[in-house]
Amino acid sequence: MSLRLTDVTLTYPDGQSRLTALDRVTFAVPAGALAAVVGPSGSGKSSLLAVAATLIAPDSGTVTVAGADTTGLGRAALTDLRRHTIGIVFQQSNLLPSLTAAEQLRVMAHLDGRGRAGARTRARTRALDLLDAVGLAGQAHRRPHQLSGGQRQRVTIARALMNDPTVLLVDEPTSALDNDRGAAVVDLLTRLTHERGTATVLVTHDRTHLGAVDRIVGVHDGRLREEMVTESQ
Numbered sequence: 001m002s003l004r005l006t007d008v009t010l011t012y013p014d015g016q017s018r019l020t021a022l023d024r025v026t027f028a029v030p031a032g033a034l035a036a037v038v039g040p041s042g043s044g045k046s047s048l049l050a051v052a053a054t055l056i057a058p059d060s061g062t063v064t065v066a067g068a069d070t071t072g073l074g075r076a077a078l079t080d081l082r083r084h085t086i087g088i089v090f091q092q093s094n095l096l097p098s099l100t101a102a103e104q105l106r107v108m109a110h111l112d113g114r115g116r117a118g119a120r121t122r123a124r125t126r127a128l129d130l131l132d133a134v135g136l137a138g139q140a141h142r143r144p145h146q147l148s149g150g151q152r153q154r155v156t157i158a159r160a161l162m163n164d165p166t167v168l169l170v171d172e173p174t175s176a177l178d179n180d181r182g183a184a185v186v187d188l189l190t191r192l193t194h195e196r197g198t199a200t201v202l203v204t205h206d207r208t209h210l211g212a213v214d215r216i217v218g219v220h221d222g223r224l225r226e227e228m229v230t231e232s233q
């Protein structure tokens, strides 16, 4: 399994007591599968993503990413693991206003220390390939304000794939989009997951566009409940 959470409990301070955001969650996603985690506001979706992204350590339980148990890893080791194995698509596109679409992707390669000449050329080629894969081949030179909301979301998806992650974590990708564009983004994520073999987790409160995903897991009060799994899983 590319991503595995085992018996994960996460609590937050809540006055004199603690609030349980994730309650003994066990959840695994293999390479090449997209699992949608669906639940109402406050059910624990963002907490699940943050734990899977190794941004928050759970109170108990284990998180394994690309075969590596993350329990007890220090900050530097976690940063390294995230950089090489995890791609994150945030709800807001958080693109840098002054950079073109292609440059937004190439920044990721630089962060990864791949700044030398041969590597720069490879990063340029990979950025253009990924923009092509998300249907933006003709928009590589555009800056965020010259793109639509749906196009910006596609750039953030391509950017998250730039370092060829094992695990792709996606937070509410359709919340700022109209119906057709929302459906197109979920279809795109499903296709990229299958083509590139990422283990993808998409959290959302919106069940509208989930027809083509491999698996749907409901979340309620920090507990998961399997709702639908396709045969290929």
Ligand SMILES: Nc1ncnc2c1ncn2[C@@H]1O[C@H](COP(=O)(O)OP(=O)(O)OP(=O)(O)O)[C@@H](O)[C@H]1O
Pocket: 012, 013, 019, 020, 021, 039, 040, 041, 042, 043, 044, 045, 046, 047, 048, 205
């Ligand atoms: N930093 C925090 N401190 C205290 N409680 C928190 C914190 N973050 C989240 N919570 C609580 O944990 C529970 C789960 O929150 P979480 O953000 O994971 O839910 P969510 O399903 O992502 O909600 P939304 O769809 O509104 O973003 C909620 O009851 C929330 O109020």
